[in-house]
Ligand SMILES: Nc1ncnc2c1ncn2[C@@H]1O[C@H](COP(=O)(O)OP(=O)(O)OP(=O)(O)O)[C@@H](O)[C@H]1O
Ligand SMILES: Nc1ncnc2c1ncn2[C@@H]1O[C@H](COP(=O)(O)OP(=O)(O)OP(=O)(O)O)[C@@H](O)[C@H]1O
Ligand code: SF4
Ligand code: SF4
């Protein structure tokens with residue numbers, strides 16, 4: 001099958017007076033049509049930056065220094081400004097991290113939809129707009145009267161749902177959702193994820209879900225990519241990640257998950273995430289890795305196939 | 318002893334919308350504890366936090382700080398309040414001034430409250446607080462807010478609260494944007510603050526597993542009201558209110574059994590709630606006729622818990638205002 005989205009050797013750096021911050025370091029993966037890919041990993045490991053770079057939405061001092069991204073066979077770096085703008089809702093739609101804060105505070109929700117439609121050349125009568133907005137709000141579990149409210153009149157959760165509704169309004173091929181439900185209660189989380197699943201079925205689109213909730217990943221995605229210090233250190237079917245994680249970072253992450261069975265059993269991975277502008281030599285995880293050996297301190301592990309359909313960047317995975 | 322902070326019958330209305338309905342609770346520093354506040358999105362958790370922090374005035378009721386009405390504190394008392402009670406806001410974007418380096422949010426309190434005797438001491442305190450939340454000072458200091466990831470910004474706010482060594486921390490979703498390992502690290506260090514320094518914490522969250530791990534008590538909110546409250550072990554393991562039951566059973570499990578999305582558990586979300594009866598009646602699988610006409614009070618079903626549901630009406634009612642009787646530190 002042909003991948004809908006193909007990412008090869010992607011690198012993103014932020015210029016910094018003390019040295020470039022390597023936020024995304026040589027990331028490659030392919031997304032199949034209709035696939036649900038999860039992206040998890042340490043806070044600050046480059047997930048959001050990677051997601052934004054797929055849409056070329058990185059702002060200076062950040063820049064994409066290497067790599068190719070293609071959507072449905074079209075190389076995105078070849079697109080002009082206008083084509084890229086259109087692609088940003090109709091091709092790959094993004095629900096950015098904390099997007100509920102980027103709603104315009106002085107206009108009503110309905111007008112925010114109208115703006116998105118207008119930006120993409122969609123002309124709707126006022127009655128059509130009302131109907132379309134009501135329908136989109138309903139799909140994300142909001143009542144129609146929300147259309148007439150201002151963002152500050154909604155709770156965090158309601159705003160986040162409105163943002164998802166705006167993102168899906170032009171029926172994209174790929175939806176990237178960056179922590180779309182971390183501000184919602186689990187009952188509403190489930191409704192939103194059911195909505196995403198339904199939208200996905202209807203549109204036949206693929207989803208990249210960025211997030212920290214392993215339960216949500218376990219229940220929703222087909223494959224999970226795990227990032228550490230800018231690299232995709234493991235990529236495998238979700239069941240493999242849960243039951244047989246191969247990379248020591250993934251293993252540590254899985255074993256730090258809080259339990260609902262026994263209290264007082266919570267423990268994080270010791271040590272701090274590395275400095276991205278001055279990564280440790282060899283494997284970036286070696287100062288914290290329980291399995292590190294001499295080789296790990298000098299030789300950077302390449303991403304390799306460790307099992308069918310499962311890749312990891314570790315000498316011993 | 319006068320409690321540090323006491324909310325008495327506070328309500329908040331926004332137009333016709335009730336964000337918080339008649340809630341009373343107090344924070345007693347002689348019994349330091351972590352109280353988790355969980356519940357529906359929009360149920361009034363942030364509103365409660367903002368009222369306790371004196372950021373919005375209640376529409377009804379009052380908040381007392383050391384016995385004094387918050388609305389009438391003197392300048393000195395207000396300053397003491399800002400020292401004693403620290404907030405970690407739900408929205409880490411809102412707090413930062415985009416034109417200042419993030420150092421500003423850390424150095425300002427150190428200076429304003431004379432936390433350090435020298436510049437160097439202040440610097441060390443800040444660096445230690447950053448490391449306690451898993452951040453590298455050399456990576457973070459000197460940066461502007463937009464140069465940090467979501468979870469990094471959130472953790473700086475936690476570091477700030479820790480730095481102040483207050484008597485109470487009101488943390489609204491302090492770790493919603495960080496990974497499981499860091500959540501564990503940060504919450505474990507917050508737990509230490511409670512156990513070793515007697516700092517009480519109100520932990521507002523949607524993450525029931527960490528709430529279960531770190532808190533003593535839990536308050537479950539539904540549509541502006543307390544649905545259930547009590548010792549976290551009992552409430553999470555044996556929820557008694559149908560909303561709590563729905564909530565707990567909706568947690569997505571880290572498992573290869575994928576049954577979360579197909580679950581028909583909650584269907585009736587579009588119905589309008591009853592104006593007088595139980596707020597959960599339109600979604601409740603075990604509703605009785607009286608549920609749509611009468612608001613259930615909290616029933617004290619066990620010494621350390623209460624549920625606002627008529628299924629438990631054989632138990633004595635918990636007088637409104639006596640919520641604290643069921644919120645006690647875990648005996649250790
Ligand atoms: N403008 C910038 N200048 C310098 N560094 C930056 C800038 N923007 C982001 N970074 C750094 O790049 C790294 C990756 O950030 P990113 O937001 O992609 O992380 P993330 O994996 O999404 O984290 P989180 O889970 O906390 O949201 C972080 O360490 C961050 O500090
Ligand atoms: N400034 C405001 N103006 C009008 N309505 C408001 C305002 N702030 C909150 N509300 C309303 O009050 C109710 C409670 O909101 P609140 O933010 O306290 O909920 P929450 O429990 O914190 O939700 P979440 O879990 O989504 O953060 C919501 O219905 C919200 O729309
Ligand atoms: S390469 Fe070495 S240090 Fe890196 S994860 Fe594997 S064992 Fe650990
Ligand atoms: S009071 Fe009635 S409607 Fe409300 S939760 Fe209990 S049984 Fe259900």
Ligand SMILES: [Mg+2]
Pocket residue numbers: 047048049097178466467468
């Ligand atoms: Mg991010």
Ligand SMILES: [Mg+2]
Pocket residue numbers: 155156362363364407489
């Ligand atoms: Mg809130």
